[in-house]
Amino acid sequence: MGATTQRRPVIRLRADATAPVTAEVAPNGTQAVLHRHDRPDVLAVEEPLEIRVGGEQFAVTMRSPGDDFDLVAGFLVSEGMVFEKDHLVAMRYCAGRDADGHQTYNVIDAGIRADVPRPLHATARNVYTTSSCGLCGTASIEAVTRASHHPIADTGGTVSYELLSELPDRLRAGQAAFDRTGGVHAAGLFTMAGELLCLREDVGRHNAVDKVVGWALREGRLPLRDTVLQVSGRASFELAQKASMAGIPVLAAVSAPSSLAVDLAAETGLTLVGFSRGTGMNVYAHPARISGLPARR
16 A cells, blocks of 8 residues: 655755844844754655546546545545445456556546446546545536435434534544644544544545545445534535535534535535634534524624
8 A cells, every 4th residue: 555655855944033133234133044954854645546437437536545445435425426335346456556566556446336327427527636626616506416315304413513613623633644744634524422433634625525425435324414524624615515415414614615615505405614713613504403503693
């Protein structure tokens, strides 16, 4: 399996403004001194993963190696290709070697049960996606609502405001790869009582979510009712789409949502929270699932 981190040489520059000088040199009496340190740094690995379905190329994504089967499974859920555990009958790494002859583990072929109906767009997907962009606007809100086999049901479950405000710190506490590199996103799946079910990291925020959803599919947990998906970055359209396809009722992000993410959340019944930091947050859609909110003024 490929490494998730690599070391690279780096020149670290830091300015120190404590050196005293005359007023003719600097009016405030100090001048910045630039310090240089040559040292190795730990970086998150980013490599392509080619996803094949039945031997035919379906997509290529840039990702952090690790939990690749979860990533592929989750990606196929978000694409509407599979929606139950037994739909995915096999996954295997295909031959792929680097210049030194080592297996790269960068091609996975997924086998889908023959009787599983394929979405209309399945044969046309075949695209390249970067680590910063998943769907990239290829599906409309109407297409997402039509494709989902796990509509977000109003089960009556709620999450308290107090617990929701704690989830970013709980997610951050589990980000081992971020501690080493400072360069990866995270997605954590929690119960509405606060139990952490699954946490995944990746250079791509959409990949981290796919890894969580793929884990759930392979564990036979879909649809993910009465759960909260907490993510470390912004709430983009593709993250709202992935949550909706998995039946997740609450998506919370530490940064802002996009306008299309809010529109999708409103349409599909997804509770969408942004700027979830400390004791503050913004609720953009379906606030009824959050208990403890003050009455509307």
